[in-house]
Amino acid sequence: MEFKLLIKKARKGDKDALLQLIMAQQADYYRLAYVYMRNKEDALDALQDMIIILYRNIFRLKKEESFYSWSRTILVNCCKNKLRNQNKNTSFYQVEDEAVDGVYMESEDRIVLEKHLSGLSEIHREVIRLRYFLDMDYQTISEILKIPVGTVKSRLNLGMKKLKESFGGDIDGEY
Amino acid sequence: MGNIEKLLDQEKKRMDNLAVPNDLEERLRSALENTLQKKSNFKLKVAVAFLVVLLLSYNMDTLAYYGKQLIGFENVMTGTLKELNEMGKGQIINQSHTFQNGVKITLDGIMLDDNNMVIFYTIHSPEGNVMDVDSDLIVSLTGFGNRSFTFGGQGQANKDSTEMKWVVSTHQTPKFYERTLKFKAVMKHTGESAIISFKLNRNQAVGKSLKIPINKKIDLDQRSIILQSLTASPITTVLKGQIQDIVELGFDYIKKNRFRPEKLEIALIADGKEIALQGGGMSTDMRGIHFDITYDALPENARELQLKLVSFGGDHDTDESVKLEKGKTKKFEVLGQEIEIENVYESNGSTYITFTTEENVILSKVYLNIDGQRKNLQETIPGESEKVLADDRTKAIIYYTRTMKFEGTGKELELNIKKIRYSQNYDMIIWKHSV
Numbered sequence: 036m037e038f039k040l041l042i043k044k045a046r047k048g049d050k051d052a053l054l055q056l057i058m059a060q061q062a063d064y065y066r067l068a069y070v071y072m073r074n075k076e077d078a079l080d081a082l083q084d085m086i087i088i089l090y091r092n093i094f095r096l097k098k099e100e101s102f103y104s105w106s107r108t109i110l111v112n113c114c115k116n117k118l119r120n121q122n123k124n125t126s127f128y129q130v131e132d133e134a135v136d137g138v139y140m141e142s143e144d145r146i147v148l149e150k151h152l153s154g155l156s157e158i159h160r161e162v163i164r165l166r167y168f169l170d171m172d173y174q175t176i177s178e179i180l181k182i183p184v185g186t187v188k189s190r191l192n193l194g195m196k197k198l199k200e201s202f203g204g205d206i207d208g209e210y
Numbered sequence: 211m212g213n214i215e216k217l218l219d220q221e222k223k224r225m226d227n228l229a230v231p232n233d234l235e236e237r238l239r240s241a242l243e244n245t246l247q248k249k250s251n252f253k254l255k256v257a258v259a260f261l262v263v264l265l266l267s268y269n270m271d272t273l274a275y276y277g278k279q280l281i282g283f284e285n286v287m288t289g290t291l292k293e294l295n296e297m298g299k300g301q302i303i304n305q306s307h308t309f310q311n312g313v314k315i316t317l318d319g320i321m322l323d324d325n326n327m328v329i330f331y332t333i334h335s336p337e338g339n340v341m342d343v344d345s346d347l348i349v350s351l352t353g354f355g356n357r358s359f360t361f362g363g364q365g366q367a368n369k370d371s372t373e374m375k376w377v378v379s380t381h382q383t384p385k386f387y388e389r390t391l392k393f394k395a396v397m398k399h400t401g402e403s404a405i406i407s408f409k410l411n412r413n414q415a416v417g418k419s420l421k422i423p424i425n426k427k428i429d430l431d432q433r434s435i436i437l438q439s440l441t442a443s444p445i446t447t448v449l450k451g452q453i454q455d456i457v458e459l460g461f462d463y464i465k466k467n468r469f470r471p472e473k474l475e476i477a478l479i480a481d482g483k484e485i486a487l488q489g490g491g492m493s494t495d496m497r498g499i500h501f502d503i504t505y506d507a508l509p510e511n512a513r514e515l516q517l518k519l520v521s522f523g524g525d526h527d528t529d530e531s532v533k534l535e536k537g538k539t540k541k542f543e544v545l546g547q548e549i550e551i552e553n554v555y556e557s558n559g560s561t562y563i564t565f566t567t568e569e570n571v572i573l574s575k576v577y578l579n580i581d582g583q584r585k586n587l588q589e590t591i592p593g594e595s596e597k598v599l600a601d602d603r604t605k606a607i608i609y610y611t612r613t614m615k616f617e618g619t620g621k622e623l624e625l626n627i628k629k630i631r632y633s634q635n636y637d638m639i640i641w642k643h644s645v
Contacts, residue, residue: 050242050245053242054235057238058234058238061230062230065231065234066225066228069225069228070225074595074608075231075594082234082237082238083238083241087242087245090245146572146590147217148214148221163218167218167219168221168222168225169225186341186342189342190342193342193345198214202214
């Protein structure tokens with residue numbers, strides 16, 4: 036009940052109500068932004084962008100119960116926009132594959148994973164992050180990214196295949 | 211569980227434990243403070259839609275006038291290509307192949323100059339899954355005697371995912387005797403292939419190029435870069451150079467002081483304005499390590515050219531040992547990179563070292579000697595990143611704190627760093643030239 040009331044208020048322009056709706060699921064929102072932005076400052080920036088768009092557009096929301104998936108789609112788009120702007124200023128160098136060198140065996144796991152992920156295309160990278168890092172099910176990913184469930188599955192399969200290829204079969208079992 | 215799954219699972223655990231920043235609510239509140247709510251304006255929308263229709267139909271005539279234009283690629287093209295396309299330059303091919311499942315691939319056209327060849331192609335998928343179709347296709351281009359061209363580029367799908375437009379440019383140009391080229395697309399999951407052959411028409415190829423020899427050696431702290439040449443064509447400007455020749459590579463190998471360059475950023479500036487970067491690459495072969503960087507074309511009447519070295523980095527061999535004590539902090543430098551040990555502690559039979567470096571510094575090979583016994587790094591536990599404004603306040607430096615875990619405990623601790631990866635910012639002009 037409370038939820039419906041808050042949505043109603045938010046639609047009428049009540050900022051506190053909107054804030055309460057977001058804060059009720061703050062951890063989910065923050066993690067979703069973090070999974071894309073990879074650092075606290077940029078994640079907070081993206082969340083700020085999101086709440087402005089939500090506030091300006093909440094009157095367009097047709098079904099109240101889809102508030103959370105609608106707002107998360109907007110958050111993902113805010114993150115992608117930010118990343119796109121950041122990328123404009125970075126170079127396109129492909130890092131040479133060093134896996135054969137055995138370099139990765141003693142190096143820092145998370146950075147290694149990030150590096151291999153960054154070699155995938157964005158559409159594959161994002162489904163892997165949402166599925167594995169945030170433990171989202173196919174249906175949720177499909178709602179947030181606005182793509183069919185079948186596409187989520189095929190992107191995930193292909194993405195994981197590419198990730199495995201990127202790691203290279205030869206270091207398996209030694210890591 | 212496989213290795214990758216293990217890594218993914220580690221990352222999931224990290225996300226589960228990720229604390230929401232205390233200032234989240236405050237940040238959201240302040241963002242809302244000055245925001246006004248919009249009201250839907252139906253009349254305006256209709257007016258805008260009407261205007262768009264008017265503008266489109268008005269421009270249709272113009273589009274028809276340039277019969278040779280490659281329409282629909284605007285979003286994927288870089289600045290110069292767009293201009294050339296608007297002038298109607300390039301060779302139109304317009305040949306298609308339809309696969310059994312209804313997917314169609316069309317080679318729309320090409321542009322050619324001394325630096326590279328640009329290929330325009332389109333993938334159509336009636337089922338609306340063009341991105342997936344695209345990932346399933348292997349596209350290649352071959353010339354005389356099946357010589358294959360390597361290329362890179364970008365593609366964009368339309369809204370309903372039925373069509374994807376690609377603009378790619380090759381890293382080599384066709385030789386003068388290569389008249390017929392083959393464009394090939396193979397569908398991975400079925401093995402079905404499409405081959406489109408076409409004849410190059412050099413009359414329609416785009417203008418002449420200008421090659422400026424540079425041959426200048428730039429000495430940096432630890433390495434040198436050789437700038438070889440800059441080739442300016444109507445499509446692109448390409449800088450070629452070398453990082454190490456084979457003799458240096460060999461020496462480094464013997465001295466166990468190898469360096470694997472990973473990132474080299476050089477900006478091209480014409481009359482004070484930076485030319486947009488298109489891409490670049492590095493290759494190591496018998497002749498050493500070579501690089502090429504591609505920028506947009508130079509403005510027509512450019513007079514002063516400059517190259518600015520922005521940053522250069524890679525993985526360096528080193529052999530630095532530092533004695534550590536439990537519960538004590540320590541600050542030291544490895545190859546000029548600051549490493550700050552924040553804490554050293556024992557827990558459940560393992561030794562943990564928490565340390566901070568700049569974000570782009572990675573200890574890529576590291577051991578801990580515990581009472582003379584060499585221990586491998588077991589895992590790195592991620593920590594917090596912190597953005598700090600640099601002393602001169604012009605930019606922010608991101609510091610990253612994390613914790614390394616080594617098996618075993620003991621009295622004498624010595625951290626042994628074998629490889630370190632970092633990039634150094636230079637921001638210095640390394641070459642000037644007046645045309």
